[in-house]
Amino acid sequence: MSHPNDPKLRSFIDVAPTSDFPIQNLPYGVFSSKDGLASRVGVAIGDYVLDLWELEQGSRLDVGPLGVFSQPSLNPFMALGPKVWSKTRARISELLRSDHPELRDNRELRARALVPTADVKLHMPFAVAGYTDFYSSKEHATNVGVMFRGKDNALQPNWLHMPIGYNGRASTVVVTGTKVRRPRGQLKPPAAELPSFGPCKRLDFELEMGVVVGQASAMGEMLTEKQAEEMIFGFVILNDWSARDIQQWEYVPLGPFQAKAFATSISPWVVTREALEPFRTQGPAQDPTPLAYLKQAQPNNYDLVLEVGLRAGAMNDARTVCSTNFKYMYWSSVQQLVHHASSGCAMNVGDLLGSGTISGPEKHQRGSLLEISWNGTEPVELADGVKRTFLEDGDSLVMRGWCQGDGYRVGFGEVEGTVDAAE
């Protein structure tokens, strides 16, 4: 049987070369359709969703306990572990191959199991157990540091020694398409003597990738690089919406709280670690050499193109405001996970780890409006007469990302979010 990552593999379903969902991808999501059935697990292939519960019921997909794919969450499937993930991916790939007749030649089964994407609603693909947000792009940390502390103290002393991160709020992680209400909070501009309470005036996005942890680790135990990697089920694109003015006033000394608590948006499809394997690449050189527990025996970054589009209410199409790449991250997802468990912190199935804003070395690679508008001093022009420093009500933010293969893409769909007024 061909390996699911074989670049020559073809499906009997037509997939355009620019589609995010060729047979080399096979990302998992949760969907419902017009048939009125409950939300369940599916896999994206071209313009279709393959209904895994239909296949499981028909005994064409056996992952163990029956009903794993009938759930409105990937967590039960993820809990089965990496061997089952691999086996299931290989079997789904086989079912979709152009030279495999089982599904291809069964018209009735195809009609039941392949649902046009246009007819489905996509839901949160997994239940978020815990949400942690890192800060692992050196370019982003440096940009922010220069703005607030000047060039000479841009990076904090600890930054080059560990992946700095904080616990985020899991309750407001939402799927693409969910409207985001402008948060209210305490604001105290530097010139004001006292804080006031009102709608955030410096609403921002942060372009990130999210790691979806698919296996648990025990309290009190550390992880090796290999153990951490095998716990990673897949990745999503993540928009860490941020209220810069709320953050500025609240964050000393315990970090961001309400400034990041109102919404975090993710893409609907979890692209598996296995599907990203051909795009593995070396990250930036790490100097100083990381402490032993953070050392990597293999490259753990990915060559993954990322784009952010911003559409003001009056515009027809989004204007690209950032084009960058996941490969620039200084600390890899594996290092983040190893560090996360280093104190003995138990990890759970469904934990989501945000990479931190992904900026690159060039100006057009900056992954937040804070950096793009240089703290509001350099407005970006979106269209004739339409400028932005931060997000306004009615603005839509769209993130996309993909790994470019030879004649195909392994992509994530998009993360879209539109800003609603505070009241």
Next chain:
Amino acid sequence: MSHPNDPKLRSFIDVAPTSDFPIQNLPYGVFSSKDGLASRVGVAIGDYVLDLWELEQGSRLDVGPLGVFSQPSLNPFMALGPKVWSKTRARISELLRSDHPELRDNRELRARALVPTADVKLHMPFAVAGYTDFYSSKEHATNVGVMFRGKDNALQPNWLHMPIGYNGRASTVVVTGTKVRRPRGQLKPPAAELPSFGPCKRLDFELEMGVVVGQASAMGEMLTEKQAEEMIFGFVILNDWSARDIQQWEYVPLGPFQAKAFATSISPWVVTREALEPFRTQGPAQDPTPLAYLKQAQPNNYDLVLEVGLRAGAMNDARTVCSTNFKYMYWSSVQQLVHHASSGCAMNVGDLLGSGTISGPEKHQRGSLLEISWNGTEPVELADGVKRTFLEDGDSLVMRGWCQGDGYRVGFGEVEGTVDAAE
């Protein structure tokens, strides 16, 4: 029917005046017993646990959907809301009253429904949805500020304007009796040029109360004082174990992460807000006046005595190292919850909000070893020749708390944790 809070109320079960669990308390927990049945919900009364699943099955306790008390978690019961909480408390109180024959005179039912506490194992009483830790004792924040920034800059400028807090790690909240392994992490004492990785050398406790949120709020919505109060199901005592040296190196600029991620211990009984009602008291005057969204129309503090005992391995009994009171908290639990939702952050059934370390104005009221030993400079003597600045392997930490009524106590049981070596 007598109100469950009536101080004159008596149960047919003998309860000593110093017991934590008279009929005025009726705290909820999750237990299993030697009968081999699954973990289920019970209420503490004197030296017994009242098995609510037994009562529910026998149609003596009707809360709605059958099986609410057969779960190993209070979450399904909490989700039913404050009216059901009140009704259930009144019914349980009735069943236990000395002048009510239903349970008192039914020997067979008593044998089935009342399990000696000595024969049960207590489990985590609820599934922690999210864990948030505040920093709301002015005395604690001032002590820490003086140690690290000097007297003139002790309180950060934002502290008097809002309850400062951060998201903690829910996956390592554990019940009393769970051993706590000394965490490892990056340490960089001020004199060291580079960080090293190893066992924490400044392991500490923090005496806190925890609010158990029993109702959800919607994303994008704020809460009033009244709404927030009605969402609070009850309280536990909470030990926010802290690695001071890991924290010192990692916490700038995003706050505590691994320094607090390895363990948080709670008491096994959730004492309901209703049971604490007679002990409601005015908190410290708030100056400056809080912004409108944080204003309180009623006193939201509680007169609740708290004690911390520390027992080194060689000692027979714990030595009391802190005696304080929950009433000293500057920001109340209701204000914390209102602030938590102020950006539109959704709250969930099972959210746990730590109050922050509860120190009082006097030296013996300091709620952490950091303060008690004044950053390690003033060792505390536990017994002849046994001194401590921070916790050593084998040390046991015990927290207790109760509200003192006239001839009875409404208490929490204890939170005990013993420190295991890092390896």
